[in-house]
Amino acid sequence: MAANEKLNPVDVLSEIEAKFEMFQILNEKGEIVNEDMDPKLSDEELVELMTRMVWTRVLDERSTALNRQGRLGFYAPTAGQEASQIASHYALSKGDYVLPGYRDVPQLIWHGLPLTQAFLFSRGHYKGNQFPEGVNALSPQIIIGAQYVQTAGAALGIKKRGKDNVAITYTGDGGTSQGDFYEGINFAGAFNAPAIFVIQNNNYAISTPRELQSKAKTLAQKAVAAGIPGILVDGMDPLAVYKVTKDARDRAVAGEGPTLIEALCYRFGPHTMAGDDPTRYRTSDEDSDWEKKDPIVRFRTYLEGKKLWSKDKEDEIIEQAKADVKAAIKEADATDKQTVTELMDLMYDVKPSNLEEQYEYYKGKESK
Ligand SMILES: Cc1ncc(C[n+]2csc(CCOP(=O)(O)OP(=O)(O)O)c2C)c(N)n1
Numbered sequence: 001m002a003a004n005e006k007l008n009p010v011d012v013l014s015e016i017e018a019k020f021e022m023f024q025i026l027n028e029k030g031e032i033v034n035e036d037m038d039p040k041l042s043d044e045e046l047v048e049l050m051t052r053m054v055w056t057r058v059l060d061e062r063s064t065a066l067n068r069q070g071r072l073g074f075y076a077p078t079a080g081q082e083a084s085q086i087a088s089h090y091a092l093s094k095g096d097y098v099l100p101g102y103r104d105v106p107q108l109i110w111h112g113l114p115l116t117q118a119f120l121f122s123r124g125h126y127k128g129n130q131f132p133e134g135v136n137a138l139s140p141q142i143i144i145g146a147q148y149v150q151t152a153g154a155a156l157g158i159k160k161r162g163k164d165n166v167a168i169t170y171t172g173d174g175g176t177s178q179g180d181f182y183e184g185i186n187f188a189g190a191f192n193a194p195a196i197f198v199i200q201n202n203n204y205a206i207s208t209p210r211e212l213q214s215k216a217k218t219l220a221q222k223a224v225a226a227g228i229p230g231i232l233v234d235g236m237d238p239l240a241v242y243k244v245t246k247d248a249r250d251r252a253v254a255g256e257g258p259t260l261i262e263a264l265c266y267r268f269g270p271h272t273m274a275g276d277d278p279t280r281y282r283t284s285d286e287d288s289d290w291e292k293k294d295p296i297v298r299f300r301t302y303l304e305g306k307k308l309w310s311k312d313k314e315d316e317i318i319e320q321a322k323a324d325v326k327a328a329i330k331e332a333d334a335t336d337k338q339t340v341t342e343l344m345d346l347m348y349d350v351k352p353s354n355l356e357e358q359y360e361y362y363k364g365k366e367s368k
Helices: 010-017 043-068 082-090 103-109 115-122 148-161 178-189 221-224 238-253 284-291 295-304 310-335 338-349 353-365
Strands: 097-099 167-172 197-200 230-234 259-265
Touching: 043 082, 043 103, 043 221, 043 238, 082 167, 082 197, 082 259, 082 295, 097 148, 097 238, 103 115, 103 197, 115 178, 115 310, 148 167, 148 178, 148 197, 167 238, 178 197, 178 221, 178 295, 221 259, 230 238, 238 259, 238 284, 338 353
Parallel strands: 097 167, 167 197, 197 259, 230 259
Antiparallel strands: none
């Protein structure tokens, strides 16, 4: 630019926005379109990743049905988001810390949370929040965006302890409109903390379309203001999601700080099972356009082409997942009901005096 030429902020913005193109490796037809960036997972790893995605799709179908039968409580469907959720998690190590949103129960399960406990969480039972030792994770966050601030803190803790781990968190597109989102990425950037911030942009915050959430052309570009790398990825492409998360993890562990990942995806089902009807705000054309991008369909095509996958293999996983769900719900049913006094005992070391009376009241009722 000539010295006397005025800097034009409109041009600066356009230049920045144009740089955020969607990164893809495996296209809708199951073809590799970006050979140079292929993470080159081994055959075994590819099969394991597909197995986890198929298993998770069955879990979603079964959880939705269990909710309709009144056997589960809160449930946020996950079908369509398997690449964003499972492939990003697959790039992590066991010692990493997962701070999920309410839709991210699958990542918790693959991080080691027993399925029975996930079901108890859904039922609002406190045992669903008592994670086993070694499962480095928090319970799913219900307050939109709050997990972004917690993740900055968790990542700083990892750094101070000199551990070779990261803290990863997930939010939706709606979550990026919250103050906590900006505070989290800014703080992690300022402290060069080993954090990975994933936005699962499924195009809707309940019924509010993504376009109404922000004037920003991409959500990934919000990283620029925090001075951290941001990348827009095809969230229906398991190889691309794996690759960008793995790279982000490598950078974080090498002391190079946090990354913001925007994964473009779609939820095939309703927002939650609490009465949302997506036909009121999405068209069937939009649904079918996204169904063509299904991460499981394209990954299946790719693996079948490599002779790594078959219908028999998939049926085996489906049956296994159904059996796992059946066993876990049976165990959840057999768990003792929680009592009010138990909740109070867990909550307080020394109970406030105004609760003593209530405590004694419930203790009397429970012993009857
Ligand atoms: C601070 C806060 N405000 C409002 C809500 C109510 N609420 C629950 S889900 C949701 C939409 C979130 O959308 P998004 O972040 O895109 O995530 P998605 O559900 O699509 O995964 C809202 C507004 C909440 N839980 N927390």
